[in-house]
Amino acid sequence: xxxxxxxxxxxxxxxxxxxxxxxxxxxxxxxxxxxxxxxxxxxxxxxxxxxxxxxxxxxxxxxxxxxxxxxxxxxxxxxxxxxxxxxxxxxxxxxxxxxxxxxxxxxxxxxxxxxxxxxxxxxxxxxxxxxxxxxxxxxxxxxxxxxxxxxxxxxxxxxxxxxxxxxxxxxxxxxxxxxxxxxxxxxxxxxxxxxxxxxxxxxxxxxxxxxxxxxxxxxxxxxxxxxxxxxxxxxxxxxxxxxxxxxxxxxxxxxxxxxxxxxxxxxxxxxxxxxxxxxxx
Numbered sequence: 001x002x003x004x005x006x007x008x009x010x011x012x013x014x015x016x017x018x019x020x021x022x023x024x025x026x027x028x029x030x031x032x033x034x035x036x037x038x039x040x041x042x043x044x045x046x047x048x049x050x051x052x053x054x055x056x057x058x059x060x061x062x063x064x065x066x067x068x069x070x071x072x073x074x075x076x077x078x079x080x081x082x083x084x085x086x087x088x089x090x091x092x093x094x095x096x097x098x099x100x101x102x103x104x105x106x107x108x109x110x111x112x113x114x115x116x117x118x119x120x121x122x123x124x125x126x127x128x129x130x131x132x133x134x135x136x137x138x139x140x141x142x143x144x145x146x147x148x149x150x151x152x153x154x155x156x157x158x159x160x161x162x163x164x165x166x167x168x169x170x171x172x173x174x175x176x177x178x179x180x181x182x183x184x185x186x187x188x189x190x191x192x193x194x195x196x197x198x199x200x201x202x203x204x205x206x207x208x209x210x211x212x213x214x215x216x217x218x219x220x221x222x223x224x225x226x227x228x229x230x231x232x233x234x235x236x237x238x239x240x241x242x243x244x245x246x247x248x249x250x251x252x253x254x255x256x257x258x259x260x261x262x263x264x265x266x267x268x269x270x271x272x273x274x275x276x277x278x279x280x281x
Contacts, residue, residue: 035104036134039115043084046115047142053264055145056080059236059257061088061183061218064123066240067106069254072273073239074110077256080271084140085114088218088236089121089155089183096125100132121183121218122155137163139170146175146264152182159186159199167206174211176264185217185235186228194220194246204229213266214259223257223270224250232268 058077063070077085092099107116117140118133120126130136136153150170152163159182167180185191186200207215207229215228218237221244226233235250236257243252254273259266 034130034132034134035107036117036138039084039117039134042113043115043140043142046083047145050083050145052145054260054262055147056082056258056260057084057086057149058082059086059088059181059216059234059259060239060255061119061216062090062121062221062237062241063087063103063239064090064092064241066242067102068240069273070240071106071110073254073256074107076271076273078111078114080258082114082258083142083145085111085116086149086151086181086216087116087118087239088181088216089119090123090218090237090241091118091121092123092125094125095123095128097128097132100125100128104132117151119151119181119183119218120153120155122157124155126155137166143175145261146177147261148175148178150178150180152180154182154184154196154199157184157196157198159196159203164199164202164206167203171206171210171212176211177261177266178210178212179214179216179259179266180207180212181216183217184219185233188226188228190226190249191220191224191235192248207231214268216257220244220246220250222246222250222252223255225268225270232266234268236270 060073091103120129120136138151140149150167152167184196186203187195187197212231215231215233217235220235221237221241223238224235234257238254245252256271258269258271
């Protein structure tokens with residue numbers, strides 16, 4: 001009997017591994033369900049039970065290449081009992097199907113009960129992302145909680161007019177607690193590197209005077225807090241990728257950002273990764 005060589009069988013083995021990753025740990029994908037769709041159903045159920053005057057969610061980003069650290073941060077995030085986790089982009093190096101399957105399997109293994117929503121990053125594949133992860137732009141709207149989060153695609157290094165108009169429309173009817181997120185932070189006096197310029201001025205004009213309480217970014221592998229258009233603005237890019245001081249300001253620390261909303265007002269806590277997780281509430 002002829003035994004196939006390892007070289008000849010490698011593509012078949014790779015395909016088999018991909019299929020197992022996609023189907024077994026994250027069975028929803030075999031039904032054509034994206035992470036966004038699955039998480040939306042989980043969020044709807046959690047939101048019905050959440051106290052309307054006191055809830056939280058967690059923001060993190062840039063986990064690519066750091067699964068061990070990312071897993072610890074997911075456990076840390078879970079300890080705060082959040083409504084959901086917002087991943088601000090770059091879960092992968094190239095956004096391949098194999099990388100995406102591995103990311104989804106890790107989420108299912110570590111936080112199967114938590115909704116996770118992902119903003120597209122510049123390292124994601126724009127064809128694979130909508131197929132398995134979710135839409136390039138989306139809004140989380142929870143009227144009972146007075147919460148809205150608008151996630152926008154600026155992964156190509158600009159905030160285009162369609163995204164600008166989407167944000168303007170969502171802010172026009174915004175509830176008490178409204179937030180915006182995109183992967184790349186705008187160029188400012190404080191954030192000078194690893195930022196976007198095209199559309200940044202328009203973003204500032206749209207946000208000025210709005211009800212937005214917080215802005216979330218990643219892209220730089222660090223943590224920083226600033227103000228943009230009079231609104232608290234955060235880079236939360238320390239979820240596992242190598243820490244790099246891109247913006248010339250900020251802390252190179254692995255972390256999560258806990259956003260707590262009490263009676264319609266948001267507060268923020270950067271929680272660095274420690275050996276022992278925070279006790280669950």
